[in-house]
Amino acid sequence: MTQPQFDIVVFGATSFVGQILCEYLWQRHGLGGEVKWALAGRSQSKLQQIRAALGADADGLPLLIADADDEAALRALCDQTEVVISTVGPYSLYGSTLVKVCAETGTDYCDLTGEVQWMARMIAKYEATAQKSGARIVHCCGFDSVPSDLGVQFLQEHAQQRFGQTCNSVRLRIKSMRGTLSGGTVASMLSKVDECLADPSVAKVMEDPFALCPIPGVYQPDVKTAQYDDASKSWAAPFIMAIINTRVVHRSNHLTQGLYGSDFRYDETMMTGSGISGRVKAVATASGLSLLDAALAWPPTRWLFERFGPKPGDGPSPEAQRAGFYDFIFFGRTADDRRLDVRVTGDRDPGYGSTSKMLGEAGVCLAFDLPKADHPGGFWTPATLMGGKLRHRLVEHAGLTFEVVR
Numbered sequence: 428m429t430q431p432q433f434d435i436v437v438f439g440a441t442s443f444v445g446q447i448l449c450e451y452l453w454q455r456h457g458l459g460g461e462v463k464w465a466l467a468g469r470s471q472s473k474l475q476q477i478r479a480a481l482g483a484d485a486d487g488l489p490l491l492i493a494d495a496d497d498e499a500a501l502r503a504l505c506d507q508t509e510v511v512i513s514t515v516g517p518y519s520l521y522g523s524t525l526v527k528v529c530a531e532t533g534t535d536y537c538d539l540t541g542e543v544q545w546m547a548r549m550i551a552k553y554e555a556t557a558q559k560s561g562a563r564i565v566h567c568c569g570f571d572s573v574p575s576d577l578g579v580q581f582l583q584e585h586a587q588q589r590f591g592q593t594c595n596s597v598r599l600r601i602k603s604m605r606g607t608l609s610g611g612t613v614a615s616m617l618s619k620v621d622e623c624l625a626d627p628s629v630a631k632v633m634e635d636p637f638a639l640c641p642i643p644g645v646y647q648p649d650v651k652t653a654q655y656d657d658a659s660k661s662w663a664a665p666f667i668m669a670i671i672n673t674r675v676v677h678r679s680n681h682l683t684q685g686l687y688g689s690d691f692r693y694d695e696t697m698m699t700g701s702g703i704s705g706r707v708k709a710v711a712t713a714s715g716l717s718l719l720d721a722a723l724a725w726p727p728t729r730w731l732f733e734r735f736g737p738k739p740g741d742g743p744s745p746e747a748q749r750a751g752f753y754d755f756i757f758f759g760r761t762a763d764d765r766r767l768d769v770r771v772t773g774d775r776d777p778g779y780g781s782t783s784k785m786l787g788e789a790g791v792c793l794a795f796d797l798p799k800a801d802h803p804g805g806f807w808t809p810a811t812l813m814g815g816k817l818r819h820r821l822v823e824h825a826g827l828t829f830e831v832v833r
Contacts, residue, residue, distance in 0.1 A: 570777040
């Protein structure tokens with residue numbers, strides 16, 4: 428078997444996040460350095476435009492042509508690389524063939540999906556194949572769900588050091604955040620709604636906190652309304668990404684044989700402040716999210732989203748990406764009620780500027796930090812496969828911080 432010529436191939440380089448990712452990899456690794464990488468997609472001309480936007484020095488970056496549904500082309504792509512980073516979504520529509528091919532060829536893979544129902548299908552169909560071939564498949568390597576997954580792991584490591592046990596209760600509270608939606612995110616939201624409407628069982632999977640675990644755990648908090656939160660001393664509202672992040676964190680607990688505890692409970696909410704104003708903000712946020720769910724499913728308002736909302740390829744400006752940020756506080760409690768709080772922050776728009784950096788570092792981590800002999804194939808989470816190695820990369824290069832605050 429010939430040695431692949433690339434460490435990393437970015438599949439979907441012409442997507443909105445793909446372009447930001449390519450710019451990040453170019454700034455970090457350039458051409459002819461330690462990391463050998465290439466751009467891939469279905470359009471030669473669009474790939475050439477993306478490469479040209481990186482500057483004249485990028486002319487030597489290789490371009491690979493493959494369509495998301497062309498299994499033969501994807502197999503040829505995988506034969507040339509150690510790792511594929513995929514930004515081609517919605518993944519339930521365009522991502523399954525690539526996961527299949529990676530699992531069969533032993534090619535490592537990471538993406539930024541937040542589609543729980545799709546991940547559950549991929550695990551059920553291809554985990555045994557990936558385990559046999561040695562392919563390490565890691566979903567959710569962007570804002571959903573790296574800060575949550577690595578944040579809980581960071582907290583639990585310090586709990587073990589301080590208390591000799593993990594925290595069986597962790598509550599993530601979003602202290603502050605600034606970011607915007609892209610057309611790709613809206614397309615993924617609409618795709619999930621379509622799946623739920625076409626098949627009610629999909630909605631049941633998405634509502635299950637243990638959708639990515641073969642064995643369910645204990646009852647989990649499910650914050651859907653405004654409520655006062657004793658941990659943060661603030662009113663709290665539902666967090667739109669919790670339906671994804673909580674599932675990934677529980678899978679991490681499952682993959683570590685219940686390291687966080689067989690009675691582990693985890694939830695995520697947004698802090699809206701104390702007093703009357705905090706309560707009003709929490710009620711307004713919770714009501715807005717409920718209305719959004721209904722609006723995406725109701726044909727007239729659905730049409731408005733499709734007609735006037737951001738289109739795939741649209742997204743925040745570079746200035747807006749740089750102005751974005753997020754600040755998370757994790758409140759941990761042991762079974763004997765000892766407390767440990769940690770903080771995770773990011774320095775860019777969470778879904779794009781920060782996600783591209785996290786995804787890029789995850790791909791490099793897969794390629795360089797995790798020998799196949801030491802880390803077997805299968806469907807992993809960011810925490811369980813990359814853990815501290817990825818965390819170190821994110822702190823050094825991607826603008827994230829992890830710190831103990833109490």
